[in-house]
Amino acid sequence: MKKFKPQPGFAVLAHKLALDPNATAERRLYSHAGGARAAYNWAVAYVTAVWWQRKAEQSYGIPEEELTAWRSWSLPSLRKAFNEDKRTSPRFAGWWEGNSKEAYNTGLANASAAFDNYAKSKSGRRKGRTMGVPRFKSKRKARLACRFTTGTICIEPDGHHVTLPRIGRVRLHEHRADLRALADAGNMRILSATVRLDRGRWCVSLQVEEKHELVKVAxxxxxxxxxxxxxxxxxxxxxxxxxxxEPNPRHLDRAQRQLRRASRIVSRRQGPDRCTGQRPSRRWEKANQSRNxxxxxxxxxxxxxxxxxxxxxxxxxxxxxxxxxxxxxxxxxxxxxxxxxxxxxxxxxxxxxxxxxxxxxxxxxxxxxxxxxxxxxxxxxxxxxxxxxxxxxxxxxxxxxxxxxxxxxxxxxxxxARTTGSGVAGDLDNAPVAESKPRGADRKTRTTRPRRKAQAGRAGGTIHSPRAGKETGDRQQATRTQLALW
CATH class of the missing domain: 3.30.420 (Nucleotidyltransferase; domain 5)
Incomplete structure (x- = not known):
């Protein structure tokens, strides 16, 4: 998703507001979040089906040029294919029209980002831990969320309600007339809204472009x-x-007695079992909610x-x-x-x-x-x-x-007092020289092996950089990226 560039003097901020929906609004929120999950699962099945098909065709000895063509996982491609399939697929027939298009766009955008992360991680172009193949989201374990970028998104003049596309007016848990005043004065503009079921309560996060005003510190x-x-x-x-x-309140330690008691009750109920396919009982779900x-x-x-x-x-x-x-x-x-x-x-x-x-x-x-x-x-x-x-x-x-x-x-x-520049780690002046500085008191032992490099230099050999070898491998693999992903 393209990053939004704010206007001069403005900054992109987020305001998280707790919601207090009635039965109708809560049913619509669950429907939109479920639609986003269904669209995500459809995109995962749509892309990976070709992967399995090509793998089966390769086992039959079919040549490379005759294999089934790859399916693109870019957001425009997924959105075009989904719009053609949702009218005929029995999975979405009869209920997809009841939600906003933003619900399905949320799931498709998340699936496209998941496949991008997997591809970059596979080729070594993504930092952090290794990302696996995107998997289906479970109905019971998936985090319910939906993002709105178009339509009517505003805070009502009374400051007690927020309006969302297709969901309508939803009551806020707190009075936020201050945000409405900023919008009326032209100092704030809502860019998007994300509703999410967080810790048992529906919340909406408003991404806004707000006038940046520095507050002087004491x-x-x-x-x-x-x-x-x-x-x-x-x-x-x-x-x-x-x-x-600041004393440590240790909230988790104080709640250990309640957690142990609630966990014992959960363990005595009939819970889910992935191996046998056993579904949890109603009493287990009720006890699990109490523990949560x-x-x-x-x-x-x-x-x-x-x-x-x-x-x-x-x-x-x-x-x-x-x-x-x-x-x-x-x-x-x-x-x-x-x-x-x-x-x-x-x-x-x-x-x-x-x-x-x-x-x-x-x-x-x-x-x-x-x-x-x-x-x-x-x-x-x-x-x-x-x-x-x-x-x-x-x-x-x-x-x-x-x-x-x-x-x-x-x-x-x-x-x-000895820091210069922006103040990030390492952007410091020379550290003061101590009178007796022991060995290894302020720096971790090096993990590199310079002895191996020195031996290679004496032998007249070439020291190959691991980074250079990795870049060469990436260039060689760029022509067959799709095949290497599976």
Whole structure:
């Protein structure tokens, strides 16, 4: 999908609003979300049917030029084929006219993006984890969502309702007359709306083009360093030397008793079995919904806590320094994985990123191997080892005794004075030279093998770059991309 470019002075933002639909509106929402899922499954079957057909023909010895032609998965091609098939297919006969065309376009667009991701991942042109072949979406497990880009999308003058195409007026859970006032003043224009069943409640996300106005922070010249942890969610020290902390509420730990009881009830019901095709009983579905409500409440409490913390910090300080934590690697610790996931370190950084941009302030991300906890905040000496069980930092040189997290906060806020440029990871001045810097105290051991390259150079051989070999393979495979995808 083509990215929208806002006008000068405007920015593309999103407003997520909770809905309170009546029975009629809720039935239409389910119908549109189901139509999007049905269109997605149709596109997956439409494209992969040719893959299986070509594979069967190849087993019969049919030559390449006589095989069934490939089917394109581009959005215009899928939309054209779907419009021709929906009028004659018994799968859509009798009910496809009751939904907006945007419902089916949502499913087709998602299928086209899924096949693009698979093709790029197969050829090595996509970063991240390997993407598999798109699969069908289950009626019971699929996430219900539908996106509207055309039609009447507006907030009613009373501020209590939103109008969506073919769905009509839907009541909002909260009064949002402020958004209506922005639209009336010409400072906001709605681009699209996405309805989604999220945590048991229907929500609508409005993508808008809104006039960008910087909100001045309380202390624009002050900086703060934030050290995240499990015992204490955040310990922050500002440039004036003041310390503060945010206790970790541990919402998931507090709900463990309810979750265990709800899980026991679910386990005693007749649940689904994929091997035998057994369907869950009504009592199992009811018990599963009760368990999901506990998870939803924990997620809502966590989201509220993180938003309050990040909003308070972003609206007060002109510079915020955080660490580049390897949250995925930390989550592999079987003893701390649940508490690390409950703390949501990655979500804190994500919220600080866009909230500092909204206020026009600076966010500095320290290097992942910056020794914030091992460095003395008074004299700068770096310890060789500091186990996680040691909660108090004791400097052997100057005799400083300070809490481990508070010491890390002071080091992070001192890093803001030595930062240049945009403040991203690695965009730092030269680090201060410590008096006694142990080996490997601030940098991970290299994983490359320069010894092998040196031997190849002495032998007079050519050192082939893996990247160059990969690019050559991609060029050779570009002529048979479709065949290599299956």
């Amino acid at each position: 202390r624009p010249d002050a900086a703060v360093g934030i050290d995240l942890g499990v015992k204490t969610l955040a310990v922050y020290a500002d440039s004036d030397g003041a310390l503060g902390d 409500k506990v998870h939803h409440r924990v997620a809502n409490l966590r989201e509220d806590t993180l938003h309050k913390l990040t909003t308070r910090l972003a609206s007060e300080y002109g510079t915020i320094v955080v660490e580049d934590l390897n949250v995925a690697g930390m989550g592999r610790n079987r003893r701390l994985s649940r508490r690390i996931a409950d703390a949501a370190f990655g979500e804190i950084r994500r919220q600080l990123t866009y909230k500092t941009r909204r206020h026009g302030t600076r966010l500095v991300v320290a290097d992942r191997w910056f020794p914030s906890s091992k460095t003395c905040s008074r004299c700068g000496v770096v310890k060789a080892k500091l186990p996680l069980s040691t909660r108090v930092f004791e400097c052997d040189t100057c005799g400083l005794v300070l809490d481990r997290d508070a010491n890390a906060g002071h080091n992070l806020v001192a890093l803001a």
